[in-house]
Amino acid sequence: MGKLFSSVIQAFIEFINKSLVKNLIVITLCITFFFVQVFYPYNYYASAIRKPNSTFQVGIHYVYEQDSLDQIYGEVTRIHDLGFKVIRISLECNPLDYNDSMNQKTDMFFSATDNYGLAVALAIQNLDTSDQVNYYLDRWGSHLKYIQVLNEPELSSSWDVGALFTDDEIISKFEIMYATVESHNLSVELYTNFGIGYIIRSNIPIELSKKLDFVGLDIFMDAFLVLSPHFIQNLQKITGKDVIITELGMSTGIDFAQTDFIIRGLNLFKSIGLKGCWLVYWNSQFDKYGIRDRPAEKAVGDWIAQNAN
Amino acid sequence: MLIDNKIFNHFRNLRLVEKLFIQGFLITILLIIIQLSLESARDGFMSYMPPLGFFFLMIVTYGIQPLIIGVLNILIINVLYKTRGWQVGFWLNGIFLLLAFSTINLLLQTSLSLPFTPYVALIDILVLSFPFGCLARFSNGGWKKPID
Numbered sequence: 001m002g003k004l005f006s007s008v009i010q011a012f013i014e015f016i017n018k019s020l021v022k023n024l025i026v027i028t029l030c031i032t033f034f035f036v037q038v039f040y041p042y043n044y045y046a047s048a049i050r051k052p053n054s055t056f057q058v059g060i061h062y063v064y065e066q067d068s069l070d071q072i073y074g075e076v077t078r079i080h081d082l083g084f085k086v087i088r089i090s091l092e093c094n095p096l097d098y099n100d101s102m103n104q105k106t107d108m109f110f111s112a113t114d115n116y117g118l119a120v121a122l123a124i125q126n127l128d129t130s131d132q133v134n135y136y137l138d139r140w141g142s143h144l145k146y147i148q149v150l151n152e153p154e155l156s157s158s159w160d161v162g163a164l165f166t167d168d169e170i171i172s173k174f175e176i177m178y179a180t181v182e183s184h185n186l187s188v189e190l191y192t193n194f195g196i197g198y199i200i201r202s203n204i205p206i207e208l209s210k211k212l213d214f215v216g217l218d219i220f221m222d223a224f225l226v227l228s229p230h231f232i233q234n235l236q237k238i239t240g241k242d243v244i245i246t247e248l249g250m251s252t253g254i255d256f257a258q259t260d261f262i263i264r265g266l267n268l269f270k271s272i273g274l275k276g277c278w279l280v281y282w283n284s285q286f287d288k289y290g291i292r293d294r295p296a297e298k299a300v301g302d303w304i305a306q307n308a309n
Numbered sequence: 310m311l312i313d314n315k316i317f318n319h320f321r322n323l324r325l326v327e328k329l330f331i332q333g334f335l336i337t338i339l340l341i342i343i344q345l346s347l348e349s350a351r352d353g354f355m356s357y358m359p360p361l362g363f364f365f366l367m368i369v370t371y372g373i374q375p376l377i378i379g380v381l382n383i384l385i386i387n388v389l390y391k392t393r394g395w396q397v398g399f400w401l402n403g404i405f406l407l408l409a410f411s412t413i414n415l416l417l418q419t420s421l422s423l424p425f426t427p428y429v430a431l432i433d434i435l436v437l438s439f440p441f442g443c444l445a446r447f448s449n450g451g452w453k454k455p456i457d
Contacts, residue, residue, distance in 0.1 A: 017450065019396040026397050026405045026448055033408035037415055044419050167359055200363055202355040229419075238352065 041229035045271040046264065049307070056308050057276035058266065058300070059086030059121065061247070064109045065102060066285045072105055075292075076112035079282060082297070083304030086146070087113060088121040088246070088278050091128050095135035103139075110143040121146035121246075121278070123193075126156045126165070126173065130180045137184045147188045148246070149177050152218060153208070154194060154201040167204065174208050189213040193246040196224050196231055202238055209239035214275075216246030225265055229272060245269050249280035251288045258288075259296040266303055317388055326439070328389045332382075333442025334434070339381055340410045341430050343374050348425075375403030382406060382445050392451025402449045409444055413437065 015021060044050075060079060064072050079087060089109070094100035113120050122144050124133055137144075150156070153170045165173070174192070181190065193216030198205050209215050217235055219228050232243050248269075250261040262279060269277045279300065284290035291297045320331070347370060354366040379399030386392060395402070410433070417429050433441075 017396075022396050022448070022450070023398075023401065026401055030401075030405050030408050033405075033412040036412050037408070040415060041419050200360055202363065203359040206352055206355060237348075238355070 042226045046268050050271045051273045054273050056270045057085045058304050058308050059278035060084050060282045061088040061280045062282040065092045072108045073112045080116040082301035086119045090123050093136050119145035123148040125151050133180050141184050141186045144188050150192050152195045154204045155197045191216050205239050209241050214242040215239050218247035245277040247280045249289045253288050255295045259299045329442035330439045332385045333438040336445050337433050375400050378406050379403030387451050394451045397449045
């Protein structure tokens with residue numbers, strides 16, 4: 001019996017020692033290692049909340065310009081009651097008319113956020129002008145906690161669809177906008193958010209982050225949620241700054257899919273130990289990102305009650 | 310021959326366990342050095358004429374690095390076991406060892422929440438040198454007889 005076993009082992013060793021077999025084993029193991037590397041971090045963090053006691057701030061982008069003036073205060077109340085700590089907004093104003101309806105909406109919005117003590121993040125878009133920013137910050141700058149300088153610059157169009165900003169354009173545009181914001185001497189934290197495209201234009205976050213307090217990462221689509229631990233770790237490494245998820249959302253009419261995507265994202269980012277995650281959007285007229293009046297609204301509220309502190 | 314001297318003969322007379330440890334130790338040290346060098350040079354690569362720097366970094370990481378590791382591995386095998394030639398190509402052998410090393414490190418870094426330097430690198434050297442030597446020895450080999 002022992003002799004048989006030893007000859008079987010001997011035959012097996014001789015078999016795997018053949019060059020062809022060894023090559024095949026090595027190639028198979030390479031493929032296995034590759035898949036382990038791709039999926040292990042997500043599975044590890046998603047399988048359980050690894051840092052249950054870490055502080056985690058949940059925010060949401062509110063497109064208040066699409067709501068009526070008398071609706072805005074109530075919506076901010078709803079957002080607050082769900083447990084959100086941050087509201088992100090786009091820069092919307094009319095510098096030419098002090099009492100323009102857009103300016104009135106912004107006044108109403110900030111009166112509500114001040115009342116509830118909510119932090120506000122202003123997203124300055126890539127094509128906003130310094131004049132607009134100056135007007136906005138002069139009038140409402142003191143209400144802000146965070147200012148986003150440019151939006152996903154590595155993927156943005158400069159003058160037409162498909163015409164990506166060159167590196168020089170991005171950096172000079174950033175310098176102009178950064179100087180404009182800094183001239184107001186506000187006590188705000190500055191950040192820029194990046195999409196996953198930053199991987200092939202990493203010089204942009206490396207360069208811009210030198211003047212930022214933290215960097216944002218935007219996660220859309222299931223594939224990028226699964227890969228996000230890699231993107232987050234890499235972004236932290238190359239910038240040396242904290243990473244916050246500044247946009248997480250799914251544009252779909254399928255309520256279950258949207259809720260599932262957002263809750264999985266929140267669980268994942270809390271588990272990784274990030275400081276926060278901001279959702280897009282509260283309301284959205286032209287696509288299906290909005291969670292208002294959908295099952296995701298309640299699910300997120302419940303999640304915040306159980307997990308955010 | 311260059312490898313037929315007193316020092317190499319001494320290594321050949323070591324026990325198999327010791328040979329495997331030496332092989333694993335040398336390859337682990339090389340992998341750590343390359344990883345640290347690439348990490349410190351990454352910003353420089355990425356900032357060099359983007360996006361050319363990114364492609365150069367990819368070529369160095371997944372092209373040149375595996376070649377160096379693969380060549381070193383077969384050199385060690387040929388010296389320690391007095392063999393010639395190889396069964397698995399340099400690049401494939403190198404990328405295999407690189408993937409094995411980076412996968413183990415990823416598992417350690419993720420599960421233990423430890424940074425690569427110094428903790429995971431130390432674990433690699435102190436704990437994983439021998440198993441890595443076994444893996445490196447298994448992943449390639451030469452022949453005792455000369456190959457035509």
